[in-house]
Amino acid sequence: MESRKLVLVLTGVAVALIVVIGGFSAVLLLGGGDDDGSSGSDSSPGASPAAGSTPLPDRVEGELRLFGPDPITLDPACASDAGSAEYIVEVFSGLVSFDRELNLIPDIASGWDISDDGTVYTFHLRTNVQFHDGSRRVTASDFKFSMERALNPRTQSTVGEVYLDDIVGARAFVSGEANEVTGIRVIDDNTLEITIDAPKSYFLAKLSYPTGFVVDQREVGDSTCFSGANWTLRPNGTGPFRLAEWSLGQRIELEANSRYYLDPMPSLAKVTYILAGGSALIMYETDEIDLTGVGVNDIERIRDLNDPLNAEFVEVESMDTFYIGFNTQEPPFNDRRVRQALAMAIDKEFLADTILKELVVAANGILPPGIPAYNPNLEGLPYDPDRALELLDDAGGPELLNDKVLLTSGRGASLGPIVDALLLMWEQNLGVTITVQQEDFGLFLRDLDEGDFDMFDLGWIADYPDPQNFLDIKLHSQSDNNETAYSNPQVDELLEQARTEPVEETRFRLYREAEAIIVQDAPWIPLYHGKANALIKPYVEGYVVPPFVIPNLRYISISR
Amino acid sequence: MQGLAPYVLQRLLWAPVILFAVSVVAFSLGRFAPSDYVELQAGPRASNETIERIREARGLNDPVYQQYGSYVLNFLQGDFGDSIIYRGVPVEDVILPRVWVTVQYNAVVILLTFVIAIPIGIVAALRRGTWLDPMAIGVFLLFASVPVLVTIPILQWLLAVQLGWLPSGGWEVREFYGVEIGLLSKRIILPVLILTLPGVAGLARYMRAQTLEVLDQDYVRTARAKGLQGFTVVSRHVARNALLPIVTILGFELAALIAGSIFLETLLGIPGIGSYAFESVKSRDYDSIMAIVLLGGGAFIGANLLVDITYGFIDPRIRLGGEVR
Numbered sequence: 001m002e003s004r005k006l007v008l009v010l011t012g013v014a015v016a017l018i019v020v021i022g023g024f025s026a027v028l029l030l031g032g033g034d035d036d037g038s039s040g041s042d043s044s045p046g047a048s049p050a051a052g053s054t055p056l057p058d059r060v061e062g063e064l065r066l067f068g069p070d071p072i073t074l075d076p077a078c079a080s081d082a083g084s085a086e087y088i089v090e091v092f093s094g095l096v097s098f099d100r101e102l103n104l105i106p107d108i109a110s111g112w113d114i115s116d117d118g119t120v121y122t123f124h125l126r127t128n129v130q131f132h133d134g135s136r137r138v139t140a141s142d143f144k145f146s147m148e149r150a151l152n153p154r155t156q157s158t159v160g161e162v163y164l165d166d167i168v169g170a171r172a173f174v175s176g177e178a179n180e181v182t183g184i185r186v187i188d189d190n191t192l193e194i195t196i197d198a199p200k201s202y203f204l205a206k207l208s209y210p211t212g213f214v215v216d217q218r219e220v221g222d223s224t225c226f227s228g229a230n231w232t233l234r235p236n237g238t239g240p241f242r243l244a245e246w247s248l249g250q251r252i253e254l255e256a257n258s259r260y261y262l263d264p265m266p267s268l269a270k271v272t273y274i275l276a277g278g279s280a281l282i283m284y285e286t287d288e289i290d291l292t293g294v295g296v297n298d299i300e301r302i303r304d305l306n307d308p309l310n311a312e313f314v315e316v317e318s319m320d321t322f323y324i325g326f327n328t329q330e331p332p333f334n335d336r337r338v339r340q341a342l343a344m345a346i347d348k349e350f351l352a353d354t355i356l357k358e359l360v361v362a363a364n365g366i367l368p369p370g371i372p373a374y375n376p377n378l379e380g381l382p383y384d385p386d387r388a389l390e391l392l393d394d395a396g397g398p399e400l401l402n403d404k405v406l407l408t409s410g411r412g413a414s415l416g417p418i419v420d421a422l423l424l425m426w427e428q429n430l431g432v433t434i435t436v437q438q439e440d441f442g443l444f445l446r447d448l449d450e451g452d453f454d455m456f457d458l459g460w461i462a463d464y465p466d467p468q469n470f471l472d473i474k475l476h477s478q479s480d481n482n483e484t485a486y487s488n489p490q491v492d493e494l495l496e497q498a499r500t501e502p503v504e505e506t507r508f509r510l511y512r513e514a515e516a517i518i519v520q521d522a523p524w525i526p527l528y529h530g531k532a533n534a535l536i537k538p539y540v541e542g543y544v545v546p547p548f549v550i551p552n553l554r555y556i557s558i559s560r
Numbered sequence: 561m562q563g564l565a566p567y568v569l570q571r572l573l574w575a576p577v578i579l580f581a582v583s584v585v586a587f588s589l590g591r592f593a594p595s596d597y598v599e600l601q602a603g604p605r606a607s608n609e610t611i612e613r614i615r616e617a618r619g620l621n622d623p624v625y626q627q628y629g630s631y632v633l634n635f636l637q638g639d640f641g642d643s644i645i646y647r648g649v650p651v652e653d654v655i656l657p658r659v660w661v662t663v664q665y666n667a668v669v670i671l672l673t674f675v676i677a678i679p680i681g682i683v684a685a686l687r688r689g690t691w692l693d694p695m696a697i698g699v700f701l702l703f704a705s706v707p708v709l710v711t712i713p714i715l716q717w718l719l720a721v722q723l724g725w726l727p728s729g730g731w732e733v734r735e736f737y738g739v740e741i742g743l744l745s746k747r748i749i750l751p752v753l754i755l756t757l758p759g760v761a762g763l764a765r766y767m768r769a770q771t772l773e774v775l776d777q778d779y780v781r782t783a784r785a786k787g788l789q790g791f792t793v794v795s796r797h798v799a800r801n802a803l804l805p806i807v808t809i810l811g812f813e814l815a816a817l818i819a820g821s822i823f824l825e826t827l828l829g830i831p832g833i834g835s836y837a838f839e840s841v842k843s844r845d846y847d848s849i850m851a852i853v854l855l856g857g858g859a860f861i862g863a864n865l866l867v868d869i870t871y872g873f874i875d876p877r878i879r880l881g882g883e884v885r
Contacts, residue, residue, distance in 0.1 A: 073647035080603045156614045158606040229648025248646055248654055249831025250731060277730030277829040442595030449608045480607045
């Protein structure tokens with residue numbers, strides 16, 4: 001009896017298997033060809049998809065295909081990472097933005113007046129800006145709502161205050177002492193007045209960050225940065241592109257916003273981001289995407305003039321600085337000579353050119369190239385092992401640095417070539433052994449904030465192209481972001497003067513002076529500045545590799 | 561089949577207890593890990609006060625048992641929390657599409673594994689002593705002992721980069737009546753191949769051993785002595801009895817697949833539950849981690865229960881509940 005049952009069960013299983021596998025392979029045979037766009041019937045088997053003769057994949061006319069990770073969030077009030085911002089600046093927009101030459105340009109605001117004392121900004125809004133669904137135009141009260149939402153503690157944004165706290169009344173609102181931000185006033189539908197606490201020439205640039213963007217108050221409801229964010233899967237924005245679909249982890253599809261109000265209008269009909277997949281470079285080579293960046297493992301190959309991809313490669317310097325920071329309040333790093341010694345024992349050219357294969361450029365000062373006020377003639381601390389040893393001996397000798405720890409963020413894997421090289425250079429040039437402690441990024445940042453470290457390595461990427469974003473935010477003694485606790489009254493004074501200096505030339509000179517002092521004081525060892533690079537298919541026109549996040553897609557077109 | 565119903569009931573009653581234990585461990589492990597998602601998400605720009613304020617508002621400063629209590633309370637009301645990786649999106653909206661992706665290719669893997677491995681195992685046993693046998697064992701051992709972490713980059717390099725036969729990874733769907741199916745894309749071949757090879761090798765080895773054992777049984781000798789043809793003996797007496805224990809493997813196979821899919825999906829960029837598990841641990845995405853652990857635990861319990869029931873159904877000699885009569 002039991003054997004009969006077994007036969008029944010096994011027969012059933014077998015039939016199911018045959019049906020499923022048969023169907024599976026049939027579909028594979030029939031449908032498989034569509035994947036590479038060829039009809040499949042005549043294409044020679046085994047042809048390499050990278051070969052030039054392969055027919056181009058099926059695509060919509062005017063579609064640009066990119067590879068991208070999912071954004072963490074598309075809520076402009078919450079985004080704190082460049083990855084999210086890249087999508088947000090295409091789907092949403094704010095009062096001002098940057099163009100590709102990095103000029104600050106009017107966006108939803110068509111223009112603005114600044115009061116004589118430099119603290120009151122009156123923005124005149126365009127009257128033809130509509131939300132993507134076409135149901136409503138954007139008014140001044142939408143901006144008041146959106147900015148107050150970003151600042152509201154209920155929203156739980158980690159960046160609201162970072163970008164908007166220059167506005168009068170913002171701090172009182174955040175702490176709950178006021179129920180509105182008094183510095184944001186709606187004059188009428190087309191006029192918005194923002195008052196800031198002191199004249200700050202970089203204030204407009206800060207408004208180009210997503211935190212200051214406008215959202216549709218009807219759809220955001222009472223969502224926060226950590227809950228109720230379903231609306232971000234299909235947001236109703238105002239930017240040059242409309243989010244048509246976000247299939248989590250699979251793809252994002254943007255469509256041109258036919259109501260877009262700036263010139264040029266988007267030329268691309270559609271932009272598809274492929275979110276799943278292994279190597280972006282392989283996808284580029286197999287014509288699955290039109291544009292990609294190149295990492296350190298492939299860079300040598302692409303730079304080779306004989307490589308077919310070389311002709312499609314471009315790179316620009318990006319606006320960031322990677323550095324070693326010291327705890328300037330604790331011995332031995334409160335002694336400038338010790339910091340200088342460690343700095344002068346590092347061969348930055350070797351780090352940048354040999355180890356990172358020219359993916360970066362060696363840094364002399366704090367400001368990266370491309371930031372206005374960047375000083376190409378800055379006198380940095382040179383690589384000089386003998387001088388470094390002298391300085392260290394003057395300060396008390398190598399034993400000062402016994403048991404000192406370099407804090408780095410990581411997950412217990414290898415330290416990476418840069419940290420390895422630093423340790424080796426310090427050991428060889430100064431005879432000191434620095435230990436390394438790896439910490440998870442969150443914990444790492446907490447220790448930095450609390451000053452619980454000897455030295456650390458970190459990078460800083462520009463939020464907006466202004467020297468204030470580096471020097472004042474990172475190295476003013478009172479700044480929240482000054483992890484090194486560096487404090488030099490002379491530098492503070494220069495930075496404070498620069499904040500309110502109306503003449504740009506003078507302002508930049510002040511920053512250059514401050515930077516020169518900082519570099520000699522060496523609270524940081526600036527190591528290198530990154531580069532952004534891209535491989536671009538020849539039929540993609542108008543793409544410029546941006547040195548930081550700007551709305552970029554509307555300048556691009558496809559020609560073939 | 562008396563005895564089956566109480567047995568199933570008993571197992572079902574145990575399931576919540578097991579899941580409870582699993583959830584306590586997963587929950588507290590998550591909370592005791594250094595730093596939390598607010599810190600990780602805040603980045604270098606946010607001030608300490610902001611971070612602390614958000615942490616307080618989100619209940620992360622409460623004692624762990626209290627946090628666990630409110631998690632369970634919400635869970636029982638069908639609120640599984642919100643994702644951190646997709647900030648603020650309800651966990652179930654993120655996870656269910658991913659589970660569907662993982663289920664699709666794993667179903668193919670399980671089916672292929674059984675269909676290929678069983679005949680191979682039987683043939684290998686029958687050819688014992690010929691040159692075929694040691695070769696087969698060698699190949700099985702090789703594939704069964706190389707971890708997927710090694711096979712993934714090798715096959716990816718060979719089939720996608722060098723030969724260009726397959727896409728290097730990713731996932732592609734077509735929609736049928738509103739259901740997104742990924743089975744129809746070439747992209748599924750690489751993951752299926754990677755997981756099927758060691759599966760087939762392991763199962764075939766096991767099947768070979770089982771068959772050899774059965775071949776030595778008296779009833780097989782009797783069947784041969786009766787003058788039955790070789791094929792009839794194998795199909796009716798040998799294979800059928802050798803297959804019995806194989807069913808149990810299904811449960812273990814499932815656990816191996818869940819573990820394997822974490823590596824596979826992360827390395828091939830497949831948006832399934834495995835890659836999401838990896839990401840959520842990295843991001844301290846507490847609610848997602850919990851949902852994945854509970855789901856995985858539930859699936860494992862369910863599969864093993866199913867195996868037990870099937871087993872009892874196929875072979876009534878096995879009395880459920882542990883008593884042997």
